[in-house]
Each structure stands twice: as structure tokens, then as C-alpha cells.
Amino acid sequence: MSSLAALREGYERFDPHAYLQNNYLPPRADFSSEEFVVPWKLRCLAETFASGEIHGRTLIDVGSGPTIYQLLSACDHFEEIVATDYLAVNREELGRWVRGEPSTFDWSPFIRHVCKIEGRGEPWQEKERRLRDRLRRILPIDVHRPDPLGAPLHPPADALLSAFCLEAVSPDRDAFARALAHVGSLLRPGGHALLLGALGESFYLAGAARLPVVPLAEDDVRAALAGVGFALRDFRSYAMPPALRTGVDDVDGVFFAHAQKPLEA
Numbered sequence: 589m590s591s592l593a594a595l596r597e598g599y600e601r602f603d604p605h606a607y608l609q610n611n612y613l614p615p616r617a618d619f620s621s622e623e624f625v626v627p628w629k630l631r632c633l634a635e636t637f638a639s640g641e642i643h644g645r646t647l648i649d650v651g652s653g654p655t656i657y658q659l660l661s662a663c664d665h666f667e668e669i670v671a672t673d674y675l676a677v678n679r680e681e682l683g684r685w686v687r688g689e690p691s692t693f694d695w696s697p698f699i700r701h702v703c704k705i706e707g708r709g710e711p712w713q714e715k716e717r718r719l720r721d722r723l724r725r726i727l728p729i730d731v732h733r734p735d736p737l738g739a740p741l742h743p744p745a746d747a748l749l750s751a752f753c754l755e756a757v758s759p760d761r762d763a764f765a766r767a768l769a770h771v772g773s774l775l776r777p778g779g780h781a782l783l784l785g786a787l788g789e790s791f792y793l794a795g796a797a798r799l800p801v802v803p804l805a806e807d808d809v810r811a812a813l814a815g816v817g818f819a820l821r822d823f824r825s826y827a828m829p830p831a832l833r834t835g836v837d838d839v840d841g842v843f844f845a846h847a848q849k850p851l852e853a
């Protein structure tokens with residue numbers, strides 16, 4: 589069986605609720621200190637969007653999984669957010685949240701924290717409403733296809749965001765670089781790409797699923813972005829403290845990269 593086929597089979601056992609518990613409840617989702625990983629991720633995104641430089645009509649989120657936290661600062665700067673994922677169970681989880689259906693994951697601690705660090709005194713319910721209003725499409729995606737959505741995105745995305753997806757669905761660094769090139773084709777020339785991902789991770793758990801991950805070093809991310817011709821604008825990394833090494837994966841750290849697709853193709 590090819591490594592991609594094995595990955596696809598592994599994802600059939602992916603449990604969104606277990607995944608959310610593993611990564612988006614304490615201890616990792618502890619908002620008491622910026623030393624914890626979730627506040628660090630939210631700050632990277634809030635600070636990047638605070639410049640006002642990144643805005644437009646459409647932002648696409650690649651490999652959204654069952655999470656929306658990654659869109660909380662972005663949603664103020666785009667008319668439409670397009671979420672995507674490979675698994676129907678994740679797309680359905682996102683749809684239930686957008687529709688405000690009961691018994692979906694409680695993202696309010698994340699929304700409150702983002703409103704706090706954005707410092708505009710915005711009631712968190714307004715941010716929640718804005719994201720729900722603007723998250724208008726939830727599409728299937730396969731980053732291993734040259735045309736990940738199966739058809740071009742109209743209009744092309746003005747910005748692309750992807751959190752913890754590409755390294756978790758690529759058997760090796762070359763596949764990671766190819767997936768980046770594929771998703772980069774969804775972004776208009778001059779558009780901004782924001783990537784969050786795992787460093788040094790070789791596996792993670794999501795219920796019955798144990799998924800392989802290509803362990804990346806910072807330079808692998810930089811090289812992949814250079815390889816697709818994107819200009820690196822910002823690169824930050826976070827070292828996972830022992831208290832957050834809970835056994836749900838073997839992540840050494842997290843990276844945040846802000847890059848820009850050149851105007852001329």
C-alpha cells in the first residue's frame with residue numbers, strides 16, 4: 589500500500605472529538621499565560637492581522653479540521669472565509685458550529701481571549717457572530733492533488749491560512765513541499781500565506797487513529813516556502829514545554845510563518 593493510501597486509511601479512523609480534547613482543552617488550551625501554546629498561536633495571528641496589511645475578499649483555510657480558532661483574527665479582514673477539510677466528519681463539525689447547533693465544541697474561551705489580546709473591547713459574541721456570518725463555504729480538499737479543491741477557486745483567495753495540516757498529511761518532506769505548491773495555486777499573486785504547524789512531530793493521536801507526521805525542522809519550512817517562490821515575511825517558533833508534552837503526539841515545537849506569493853508568477 590502506498591504511503592498516501594496508508595494515510596488515507598488512517599484518516600478514516602480520525603475522531604474529531606478526541607482530537608479537540610487532545611489539543612484544545614487544558615493543559616494546552618490554558619489561557620492563564622502566554623507561555624502556553626494556544627495563547628502563543630492566537631497571538632501570532634492577532635499580531636499579524638493587526639498590521640492591517642492582510643485583507644481582501646476571500647481567505648481560504650486549508651485543512652481546517654474541526655477547529656475555528658485559527659480564523660478568529662482573520663475574520664475581521666475578509667468578506668468571506670472558506671474552510672476546507674478532507675474528512676466529511678470535520679466539515680460537518682464545522683457546519684454545526686457555524687449554524688450554532690447545540691453540543692458543538694465550546695470555542696468561547698478562545699474567542700474571549702482573542703478579543704482581549706486584540707484590545708478593542710469587542711464583545712466576544714460579536715466576534716463569534718462575525719465569523720459565523722463570514723464562514724460561508726466548507727469545501728472538501730485534498731492537498732495532494734494539483735487542484736486541491738477539484739476546481740479553481742473563484743475568485744482566487746486573497747489570503748491562505750493553514751494550521752497543522754500539511755505536515756500531518758505528508759509522508760515526507762518532498763510531499764510536504766508538493767502539497768504547499770498545490771495549495772499555493774489557490775492563492776492570487778501577491779496574496780499572503782499564513783502557516784502554523786508542528787516541528788519535530790512524527791505522530792499524533794485522534795481517538796482510534798494514530799497518524800504519522802513528517803518531522804519538520806524550521807529550515808524545512810523555510811526551504812519549502814522558498815521552493816514555491818514565496819517571500820518570507822515573518823517566522824516564529826515555540827518550544828513545547830514539558831507540561832504540554834501529554835502523549836497525544838511527540839511535538840517538539842510549533843512554527844508560525846507569514847509569507848507572500850510573488851506578484852509575477
Ligand SMILES: Nc1ncnc2c1ncn2[C@@H]1O[C@@H](CSCCNC[C@@H]2Cc3ccc([N+](=O)[O-])cc3CN2)[C@@H](O)[C@H]1O
Binds near residue numbers: 599611653678752757
Ligand atoms: N489529503 C488531505 N488534504 C487536506 N487535508 C487532509 C488530507 N488528509 C487529511 N486531512 C485533514 O488534515 C487534518 C488536519 S488536523 C492535523 C493534526 N496535526 C497534528 C496535531 C495538531 C496539533 C494541534 C495543536 C498543537 N499544539 O501544540 O497546540 C499541536 C498539534 C500537533 N498534533 C485533518 O483535519 C484531516 O481531515
